[in-house]
Amino acid sequence: QVQLVESGGGLVQPGGSLRLSCAASGSGFRFSATGWYRQAPGKQRELVATFSIGGTTNYADSVKGRFTISRSNAKNMVFLQMNSLKPEDTAVYYCKCWFPGYEYWGQGTQVTVSS
Numbered sequence: 001q002v003q004l005v006e007s008g009g010g011l012v013q014p015g016g017s018l019r020l021s022c023a024a025s026g027s028g029f030r031f032s033a034t035g036w037y038r039q040a041p042g043k044q045r046e047l048v049a050t051f052s053i054g055g056t057t058n059y060a061d062s063v064k065g066r067f068t069i070s071r072s073n074a075k076n077m078v079f080l081q082m083n084s085l086k087p088e089d090t091a092v093y094y095c096k097c098w099f100p101g102y103e104y105w106g107q108g109t110q111v112t113v114s115s
């Protein structure tokens with residue numbers, strides 16, 4: 001069982017930056033893959049970035065070159081550095097971790113990009 005809690009969301013102007021954090025508790029986190037997803041109003045939840053157990057990262061085309069996912073197994077945390085933010089990045093951002101047959105989600109943190 002893994003519990004995930006996101007933080008770091010907020011209101012930012014276009015072109016600004018935010019760093020999201022996801023704190024994990026419970027056993028097994030270091031053996032899981034992790035990722036960030038987002039859901040904008042009226043849209044389906046979509047993948048933003050993933051970080052595999054082996055350290056491979058993957059990004060949605062819409063955020064490549066602007067967002068960076070990282071993790072610290074020592075601290076049981078996952079991060080999403082978001083730069084050059086655009087209004088279309090506005091969404092609730094969710095942290096996820098998964099093992100074969102199991103997946104866990106956080107409660108989400110709101111990111112609003114607006115002038």
